Amino acid sequence: MIETSNDTLVALLAQSTLFKNVATSDLSALVSTMQPESFAAGQLVFRKGDPGDKLYLIVSGKLRIYASDPMGDEITLAFFERARVFGDFALLDEQPRSASAEAVEPLDVLALTRAELVAFLPAHPAIGQAMLRNLVERVRYITVYLNHINDFGQRLLEGDYERALAEFTAAQSDSTDGQINALIVAFGQMVHTLRSRGTQAKPADSPHSPTPSP
Amino acid sequence: MATTSLILAYLLVVAIPIGSIYVINLNDLFGTAAFSTILVCALWGAIGAFGSAYPINTAVMQHTDYLTTRSFLGPIVEEILKALIIYFFIWQPSFRYFVDGSVYGFATGVGFAVTENVFYLTTNPSAGLALALSRVVSTSLMHATTSAIIGISLGHFRRSHSQTRAVWVLIGFVPAIIIHMIFNNALIYITNPTLLLLFGVAIGIGGAVYISFRINQGIADEKEHFNQTLGLDLGVTAAEVQAIQGLGGERVEKVLEQLGQQFGEDKIPYMRRVLVLQANIGILQNNLSGQASDRLREAWQKEITEKRAEMDNLRKNIGLQGMIFMRNIFPKETIEQPSFQDRISSADQSVHKFDLFMNTSQAVGTLSPEELAATADILKQIQIFADVDLSDLENLSRAIQTRHFEDGELIFDQGVAGDEMFLVKAGAIALSSVNRERGTEKLLNTVYPGNIVGELALLDGDKRSARARALGSLDVLILRRDNLNWFIQSRPQVMLALLKFLAARARHVSDIVDMSIRWAGDIARGQMVETPTGLTFAAANAGAGQPNSLGETGSFRIARAVSKEAVDSTQPTSVVMQGLFSNLSSQLEQTEHMRRDRLEADRESQKLSTKISGMFSKSKMASLAAEKPSDANPPAAPHEPPAKPAEQPAADKAMRSTSLFSRIKLDDPKPDDSK
Numbered sequence: 001m002i003e004t005s006n007d008t009l010v011a012l013l014a015q016s017t018l019f020k021n022v023a024t025s026d027l028s029a030l031v032s033t034m035q036p037e038s039f040a041a042g043q044l045v046f047r048k049g050d051p052g053d054k055l056y057l058i059v060s061g062k063l064r065i066y067a068s069d070p071m072g073d074e075i076t077l078a079f080f081e082r083a084r085v086f087g088d089f090a091l092l093d094e095q096p097r098s099a100s101a102e103a104v105e106p107l108d109v110l111a112l113t114r115a116e117l118v119a120f121l122p123a124h125p126a127i128g129q130a131m132l133r134n135l136v137e138r139v140r141y142i143t144v145y146l147n148h149i150n151d152f153g154q155r156l157l158e159g160d161y162e163r164a165l166a167e168f169t170a171a172q173s174d175s176t177d178g179q180i181n182a183l184i185v186a187f188g189q190m191v192h193t194l195r196s197r198g199t200q201a202k203p204a205d206s207p208h209s210p211t212p213s214p
Numbered sequence: 215m216a217t218t219s220l221i222l223a224y225l226l227v228v229a230i231p232i233g234s235i236y237v238i239n240l241n242d243l244f245g246t247a248a249f250s251t252i253l254v255c256a257l258w259g260a261i262g263a264f265g266s267a268y269p270i271n272t273a274v275m276q277h278t279d280y281l282t283t284r285s286f287l288g289p290i291v292e293e294i295l296k297a298l299i300i301y302f303f304i305w306q307p308s309f310r311y312f313v314d315g316s317v318y319g320f321a322t323g324v325g326f327a328v329t330e331n332v333f334y335l336t337t338n339p340s341a342g343l344a345l346a347l348s349r350v351v352s353t354s355l356m357h358a359t360t361s362a363i364i365g366i367s368l369g370h371f372r373r374s375h376s377q378t379r380a381v382w383v384l385i386g387f388v389p390a391i392i393i394h395m396i397f398n399n400a401l402i403y404i405t406n407p408t409l410l411l412l413f414g415v416a417i418g419i420g421g422a423v424y425i426s427f428r429i430n431q432g433i434a435d436e437k438e439h440f441n442q443t444l445g446l447d448l449g450v451t452a453a454e455v456q457a458i459q460g461l462g463g464e465r466v467e468k469v470l471e472q473l474g475q476q477f478g479e480d481k482i483p484y485m486r487r488v489l490v491l492q493a494n495i496g497i498l499q500n501n502l503s504g505q506a507s508d509r510l511r512e513a514w515q516k517e518i519t520e521k522r523a524e525m526d527n528l529r530k531n532i533g534l535q536g537m538i539f540m541r542n543i544f545p546k547e548t549i550e551q552p553s554f555q556d557r558i559s560s561a562d563q564s565v566h567k568f569d570l571f572m573n574t575s576q577a578v579g580t581l582s583p584e585e586l587a588a589t590a591d592i593l594k595q596i597q598i599f600a601d602v603d604l605s606d607l608e609n610l611s612r613a614i615q616t617r618h619f620e621d622g623e624l625i626f627d628q629g630v631a632g633d634e635m636f637l638v639k640a641g642a643i644a645l646s647s648v649n650r651e652r653g654t655e656k657l658l659n660t661v662y663p664g665n666i667v668g669e670l671a672l673l674d675g676d677k678r679s680a681r682a683r684a685l686g687s688l689d690v691l692i693l694r695r696d697n698l699n700w701f702i703q704s705r706p707q708v709m710l711a712l713l714k715f716l717a718a719r720a721r722h723v724s725d726i727v728d729m730s731i732r733w734a735g736d737i738a739r740g741q742m743v744e745t746p747t748g749l750t751f752a753a754a755n756a757g758a759g760q761p762n763s764l765g766e767t768g769s770f771r772i773a774r775a776v777s778k779e780a781v782d783s784t785q786p787t788s789v790v791m792q793g794l795f796s797n798l799s800s801q802l803e804q805t806e807h808m809r810r811d812r813l814e815a816d817r818e819s820q821k822l823s824t825k826i827s828g829m830f831s832k833s834k835m836a837s838l839a840a841e842k843p844s845d846a847n848p849p850a851a852p853h854e855p856p857a858k859p860a861e862q863p864a865a866d867k868a869m870r871s872t873s874l875f876s877r878i879k880l881d882d883p884k885p886d887d888s889k
Contacts, residue, residue: 088717089717089718089720089721090717091717092710092713092714092716092717093714093715093717093718093721094714095718095721118706118710121706121709121710122564122706123564125563125564125703125704125706125709126563128702128703128706128709128710128713129699129702129703129709131713132673132702132709132712132713132716133673133674135713135716135717135719135720136670136673136674136716137674138720139670139716139719139720139723140670140674140676142720142723142724142726142727143723145727146723146726146727146730146791149730149791149794150790150791150794153794153795153797153798154794156798156801157797157798157801179724179727179728179731180727182731183727183730183731183734186730186731186732186734186735186738187730187734189734189735189738190734190735190737190738190798192738193737193738193739193740193802194737194798194801194802194805197740197802197805197806197809
């Protein structure tokens with residue numbers, strides 16, 4: 001395990017959605033209850049369907065998240081690197097892992113089990129409250145965008161491509177979140193497709209007259 | 215005395231101090247006294263005190279007589295000399311808890327007795343074994359007792375905050391010296407070994423009783439002092455309470471600081487925990503004295519038992535003396551006072567502030583035990599509380615208020631920060647989206663009995679995303695955010711249940727985003743979208759954009775019908791998003807058809823115009839030979855885009871419903887002037 005100072009680990013943890021705005025002293029105490037783990041390149045970290053009772057903070061290395069598509073082929077869903085926290089939702093909602101994870105480079109992580117969190121919370125209720133706040137904020141944030149998407153979509157159904165695109169560009173500049181940005185990009189492409197197809201299918205502004213050939 | 219007896223006697227002399235110190239240590243009665251200090255005290259007693267007492271007593275004897283010295287002056291001299299080491303140590307920084315004084319005294323006395331007994335044995339070798347043994351024991355008891363009495367008095371003197379504390383010193387010396395005098399006299403007259411032993415034991419017991427009385431007194435003094443520090447003695451008028459409130463945390467820290475001075479700073483975290491446990495036990499006892507169902511009472515009782523067990527466990531960390539101290543300065547009557555509970559709560563969040571508030575406030579609309587139990591059952595059905603224990607929900611229900619709204623009455627407005635959650639008991643809540651520019655109110659959803667509005671607002675107090683009005687005669691249950699916050703801050707198990715709900719919700723909406731990305735991407739690539747619900751939105755959404763007679767749009771009708779989730783009703787569920795993308799996909803499909811049809815129509819009309827021009831050019835060439843070409847060649851039929859009959863009214867605006875071939879017929883060509 002590469003020696004990383006406690007302060008660095010605390011700073012890494014503070015970047016995550018779940019633990020942002022938590023007092024440094026509380027985070028420091030949390031870090032000291034977390035266990036370091038190491039994985040060799042190619043080693044499995046967890047499998048889809050495994051009980052999800054651990055949260056991981058990547059300290060160094062690279063992780064690949066993957067699943068099987070309906071055909072049975074393996075598809076890579078994402079790559080995670082240093083400072084990424086994952087498994088946080090699984091830790092809280094106690095659902096089995098929705099995908100598998102393996103190290104693609106030698107991987108060092110800090111792990112927090114649910115049991116450790118349960119033991120930790122009573123002495124540090126402030127962390128629980130911060131986590132609650134952060135999750136609510138995330139749910140609201142995503143919901144707001146889904147509402148936007150729904151509104152834009154309704155415009156498209158009405159055929160109002162211009163307005164949809166205009167409101168879209170405004171929304172794009174608001175968002176700093178990777179997932180939401182991906183949604184906006186995909187939606188933008190969709191709008192373009194629908195629009196160009198729609199224009200192609202639309203009647204011409206003036207009747208098209210074939211020139212009679214002499 | 216035979217040699218063996220003598221050896222036995224000497225052994226006893228040595229065994230007594232070793233044995234007694236061992237026993238005290240075993241019972242954790244040392245308090246905060248350090249072993250090294252105790253050793254020094256014993257050595258002083260054996261060597262220093264005795265060593266100086268001997269020549270002084272001898273000198274005194276020379277000026278008076280044996281009897282006077284023996285019975286009166288000797289005891290005074292010895293007690294003072296023994297006390298010197300105690301006096302020295304109470305002024306050291308290592309001296310903490312006042313009871314330690316008695317431990318110092320005990321050690322000094324036992325040490326002194328060793329030397330005195332050795333002296334006795336060496337100067338009275340002819341004494342009988344029995345007498346010798348009883349003398350050894352009773353002398354030890356006496357010296358230990360008298361010095362312990364002086365020790366507790368000096369300790370109390372050292373720690374006392376009162377002005378007249380010097381009196382304590384006197385109150386220590388006097389009984390000690392008197393006991394010593396009595397004993398010395400008794401030694402002269404009692405020759406029966408058993409009697410002597412009993413006498414010694416009586417002194418020991420009496421001394422112990424007196425010492426524990428003094429300990430209690432000292433603790434009572436401390437109790438008053440700590441009550442003052444905590445501000446419990448202050449009056450309870452509103453102004454005074456206000457003044458105290460802000461400083462609650464500080465006061466507790468001060469208490470802990472003083473406790474740390476007495477018992478060691480390393481004990482402070484444990485003692486803080488003890489204070490919290492005491493406060494919570496007090497609060498729970500207060501809970502029990504109110505109205506509650508059996509289920510709830512049982513839960514509270516169970517928690518009290520658990521907390522008491524934890525307190526017993528902490529005795530290992532704090533020490534027996536420390537625990538006795540804390541239990542006595544904050545006894546049952548004190549910990550059941552709301553003022554005590556309130557002070558501790560300002561220093562630590564694990565105190566059940568919610569219950570404290572419930573117990574002390576005259577909350578309007580309080581529910582009966584049966585109603586509380588019923589409300590708990592209702593709350594359990596709501597997703598956000600699905601993982602919370604029923605007894606916790608019942609406790610929380612103490613904060614639930616009922617309210618009635620008339621039809622059409624405004625419950626809350628869009629854009630206004632709100633921190634209450636509403637549960638519909640009877641009637642309904644109509645949620646609508648307000649457009650302030652246009653001044654319109656569009657109905658989004660209706661919430662029926664058993665369902666809630668504002669579960670996220672309950673957690674973050676954010677602005678309401680819609681306007682709520684009562685539909686019909688409405689009865690609601692209301693839960694406020696601050697009450698819930700107090701409730702969860704001291705109940706981690708509830709906090710975890712809410713976190714579970716939110717994590718699941720966050721995961722869910724995140725999944726919707728992922729799905730939406732995929733569908734948008736599919737449509738962007740011109741592919742059709744398969745949505746899991748399998749509803750044929752094309753047909754089902756006829757009139758999707760048009761609100762029905764109730765003002766509800768189609769997509770939300772479906773959302774409500776399919777989704778059993780008690781969601782914040784203005785959230786798009788996965789069903790709604792599926793509906794959206796299905797619609798968009800259908801639109802794409804139609805534009806595809808239109809495009810293909812159009813391309814086909816273009817080709818056809820191209821063919822046709824070629825044919826027509828072909829026909830025209832032939833006849834034209836013929837007529838050219840015969841006639842002047844006409845100027846007014848009527849244009850060929852205007853090309854109009856072919857269109858399939860509208861499957862969706864939404865696509866209507868983009869399509870015309872005329873077909874090319876209804877305008878142009880091959881067997882009936884448009885005016886061809888060639889004919």
